Amino acid sequence: MTDELGARLKAYEGQDAAVAAEGKDPVNAPMIRHWCEAMGDTNPAYEGPDAKAPPTMLQVWTMGGLSGYAGGRTQAYDELLALLDEAGYTSVVATDCEQEYVRPLRPGDEITFDSVIESVSELKTTKLGTGYFVTTRMDIRVGPHLAGTHRFRILKYAPTRRRRQQKPALRPRPVVNRDNAGFWEGIEHHRLLIQHCTTCDTLRFPWLPGCNNCGGPDWTPVEASGDGTVYSYVVMHHPPFPAFDPPYAVALVELAEGVRMISNVVGVPYDKVRIGLPVRLEFQSYDDELVLPVFRALEEAG
Template structure:
């Protein structure tokens, strides 16, 4: 029997039954809870640090990456007919019955046809675009389900959002701690990870306006120019903000540990572990210095070691 053709209690192929849902609606005649609006655009830009002037002023547009935001139901959910279709609920129920009771979002793709502007009222429909054959992953065996959502303003298609999840049966727990997840390397950030392997922290710089940016992007979020080069970070910075991870634990990590948003001397910020001090002694404003750690074979990651401060030296001297 081929992989993906395991049978359920009725003797029917699970994979064949799942494939029957391809092309069926996932959402029909959905409507945005709110029109496109300036406050939500402002919150998004503040959260992402995006200062592009196109998103402010009387002729503002919404950042294209907000496409899915306008379709979300928030904590209270959508009311009325808007919501998941019975076909999508049936598909998820069938996956649950087959033992694939866990779910994780894997990736999304977006296409933009025209900008959204404050006042636009969006509608959306979604379809179950594909259900994969049974796949075995580190998390467990299961199926990738891809939905395609078409977003419209009136009759005009303004964007398409593809969202993929993995519904899987969790793999048996191992006593040995699993390896750390590897970073996702693509054509937009490959240069950054090449630099890390060489022990260099490279920051992108726009060749038109000189703005530095991190994480790496295909274009400048200040002027939109696509040309760029790099500068090497000095390796110094301060903790701009941080969190201490306690729960839920991830098998590859041993909580509690501190994850910091570090502001580099060059002005950009990046997220990484803060090491060299107990997790409960990390503080905003703490000076840190870059170092590269090899965690496993062929896995080198940039982390930030807390530097000794005058206050620490005073306390140690008093002791």
């Protein structure tokens, strides 16, 4: 069967998605500080008179907020999305992004960017539904100089009609890759392992291929004691997902070693979780294959 819509969508490849758009604000120290505090990144390169922005902030400087930005999205990109909507592919989810860094951004830099519709996939069937992957490439500049490239991919899809489940849904599996495989091997053996940089003695979590403090690539695993406190938390009410039963609390737990990790707090109702609540590591089995670290409250929250 010929995919007539797919052929029409392919015609948009190579067309502009945004032209001569301008960043809402120059690269600035307050935004860098907020980012580093949220990420727990204490690299000294991101502060002081010679500060530079963390490379992964590349997309931050292009965000238009609620009011948009100068330049803006092109008619071609709007037409592409409208075609998908009219064909019933009305749902959208961001699937992944790729970034390439050419030069560091520093406070005071004013950025401009252009975006192109790089590719539209063939019709794909996923667990979410059937639809098309649309990839845009954004080139970010300071003056005439390229600072970096950001590729962003979305799936425009028609949701699959789900039948009533006959058995309990399995909890989603973690994504295991070469950078974090050792962590999940530790979990299988009921050990919570964090990384210790052998260059600067910094502990880090989540697992990374290099130290975010000194950039060193060498590290050794260290088993955490399991003691911690709730640093922050949110209560999830919506959207509902199979294998989860909202409302429930998702906490950012600060371990005794000083690193933080996200997990669930058990032993108290979701509305009794509070900042500063002392917790202790446990390992909870969700089915025959999946074990996850959770934290049990050590006192009843008032």
